[in-house]
Amino acid sequence: MVSGNPVSRRERPAKPGLSREGIVRAAVGLMRAEGMERVTMRRLAQALDTGPASLYVYVRDTSELHAAVLDELLGDVVGSPQPCPDPRAALHEVLQAYRTVLVANPGPARVALVTRPHGPHYLALIERVLALLAAVGVPDDRAAWLVDVLLLVATASAAEHSTRGGSPNAEADDDALAAALAGVSAESHPRIAALGAEQLLSGPGPLRGRWFVDVLVNGAAETPRP
């Protein structure tokens, strides 16, 4: 009765053959097709041709589901260990790869900002960054405090510059900040007025990202922990 599985396997993608993997894969597909805000239990269940209650066997929560989608996307970020001739360049590279994934997927980028990620791919990313920081010469105790912030800044800068093609909400937010900065009075806010909204806000994304990494690494090199 069990061995042959005589009824055609996989006629439909995943009816009673539900699995966590299949669910997460479907969630990633739904997210690519319709955006993260449409990755809801109900819609996902519909896509899998079942009811929402069925998903709770494999996924605790909506937020766990979103976290799983995020980690799935991070699969490509950490390459093989690499010989690594120039560790600082390698650091820039891996963080740029991380940013690229998030810029392409604004929904998960926001997820990464709100819920501390902790999937296997994210752990691998932490490990890699720690190794590169050591190779660059940052003392271990400082690296421990730095890695978090390095990833945070990368996440935020990606989320910020992923408005093009992203959720309409994010774009409106950026516009509102730009408008607010531009509309400021030179008397009450002389510095903002002097610098101007363009100066404060953008600059070409990747260059800015690289600069921040250098600032953090250089700063950490000469700032002992208290």
Place this chain on the structure above:
Amino acid sequence: MVSGNPVSRRERPAKPGLSREGIVRAAVGLMRAEGMERVTMRRLAQALDTGPASLYVYVRDTSELHAAVLDELLGDVVGSPQPCPDPRAALHEVLQAYRTVLVANPGPARVALVTRPHGPHYLALIERVLALLAAVGVPDDRAAWLVDVLLLVATASAAEHSTRGGSPNAEADDDALAAALAGVSAESHPRIAALGAEQLLSGPGPLRGRWFVDVLVNGAAETPRP
């Protein structure tokens, strides 16, 4: 008919006397009483003894409402201009004040992470930080790129360390990351295992916050923009 306003003013807080101010004030109250996730259009309307549709005269959106609550809280952060004998100390102070507000209010802290804030109090904060960076000796073009990140890191570190008493969600997130870091194998993740979850995760909040500010300022001082 208009001048006297003969019917007792303000018998009930705000029935037909709705106003944006009143709405935001009520929202702040609701947030303090029940947490940010309960600050919904429907609940707020109920607290104001009206229907949800009425709020849309004064507030575009739920997200605009949340942003308004956040900015309201930021009112106390930027003190008077101050004589400022030691600008670096003043910088630490204002960022610490910002962090303190957000640690005390985890809901708005998360709002600040997801939607770029742009209220008047936030603009005042940007202005103040720019002035202090100049006083510290950071060149203007670097300060323009730095201010964003300085506030971002403060926001994130506050959101991270505001789990006590915050939304149960956040606490679970931190726990999950801690567990993931602690449960890592020394072979696959030697650096994480060597440092340990405690080292990587916490350390006393304010000290860590101060350290980051110093790292960023020191790093910016010696890292020219590309």
Place this chain on the structure above:
DNA sequence: ACCTGAACACCGTTCAAGT
């Protein structure tokens, strides 16, 4: 103008019941 009732189109999550 400002305010409202009522509706539309959704949510997450649980639970008793089925297989």
Place this chain on the structure above:
DNA sequence: ACCTGAACACCGTTCAAGT
């Protein structure tokens, strides 16, 4: 064990209608 129908308790937002 795994899966499900149905329900519970919510959401944001709009719109025609009232004052």
